[in-house]
Amino acid sequence: MSLLLAVDVGNTNIVLGIYDLDRGEDAPLVHSWRLATSRERTVDEYGLSSLALLRHNAIEADQVKHVVISSVVPPLHPVLDAWARVYFKAEPLWIEPGIRTGLKVLLDNPAELGADRIVNAVAGLELYGTPLIAVDFGTATTFDVVNERREYLGGIICPGLKISAEALFQRASRLPRVEIAEPERLVGKSTVQAMQSGLFYGYVGQVDGILARLLAEYPGARVVATGGLAKVIAASSQHIGVVAPDLTLDGLRILWLKNRKAGK
Incomplete structure (x- = not known):
């Protein structure tokens, strides 16, 4: 084996x-x-x-x-x-500068592009086609854009949902830590419910607001989401079309294969 x-x-x-x-x-x-x-x-x-x-x-x-x-x-x-x-x-x-990716990276300094972001972009275009917007809900939430010419155009980086929740807990002495989940109702009947509603719907609003602007610039782009909270957020998003939990791992497999064929 x-x-x-x-x-x-x-x-x-x-x-x-x-x-x-x-x-x-x-x-x-x-x-x-x-x-x-x-x-x-x-x-x-x-x-x-x-x-x-x-x-x-x-x-x-x-x-x-x-x-x-x-x-x-x-x-x-x-x-x-x-x-x-x-x-x-x-x-x-x-996964570092110099490996074979099949993408043309149109950044001012391509060397600063995070490995996870290039992996997601490669996996997204190989599995779902272009144009593509890949959204990764990790420690930070990242949005990466690939056009129909397989050019990586750049992206957007936001604080992740867990970072936002932890900041709220640390900076407001009377607010507790809460589970990140879709609340039962929009208007919370307790402090915990109110925090859950604000965190969840505030984040969905942020994600959909960014995606709406991106889709206005790149109409027809496929929006593919990955990361730990992708499924939770996607269920309430108006713009996320595909949830791919293993997108980054699949991208690593694809990149390994590309570079094996290239003799690396």
């Missing part, structure tokens, strides 16, 4: 995904897991955690033949590079 381990390193979570390469270029995602992102963990701590997850699903380390990693946490790069080499005997492909 030949497996690809795709690793998406975010500020909050590290998402691991296993693809079965024996099933062809459109290899399916077999399993995925989340680990809390920690800059203090050692190579061995990440190694033992990942091996436990694999073995829980009857996968042995020697079945993993390839590793591809995107990361927005630079301090973890040497740790995870060593982790891939020590525990999987694989030289990882890092």
Whole structure:
């Protein structure tokens, strides 16, 4: 068995995904897991955690033949590079400037584009076509735009919903932490309900307001959402057309394949 381990390193979570390469270029995602992102963990701590997850699903380390990693946490790069080499005997492909993407990046400084954003853009255009607006509900919420010429035009970055909720709790001494969920009613009958309504509908309004402006500039664009809160927000959004929970992992698989064919 030949497996690809795709690793998406975010500020909050590290998402691991296993693809079965024996099933062809459109290899399916077999399993995925989340680990809390920690800059203090050692190579061995990440190694033992990942091996436990694999073995829980009857996968042995020697079945993993390839590793591809995107990361927005630079301090973890040497740790995870060593982790891939020590525990999987694989030289990882890092998503970074210079790799083959199939996109023309039209930014003032293409090197500053986050790896996760380029991965989402590649996955979105390969799986759903262009023009494309990819929305990722992570620690930050990002909007990325690709035109019909497969040109990455740029995007928008907003504070994530969880950041907004935590800021409200920390800066208002009488307000509690609340669960982020669609409230039962618009007008809250308690402080918690009022906060949930404000956070949820305020965020849906922000997302749809941005998407309405983007769609006015790029009519006909497909709006694809991913990230932990994508399904929750999309249910109340007027503009999100597709929810793709595994968009980033699928993008890593696509980029690994592109660069393998290119000899990287």
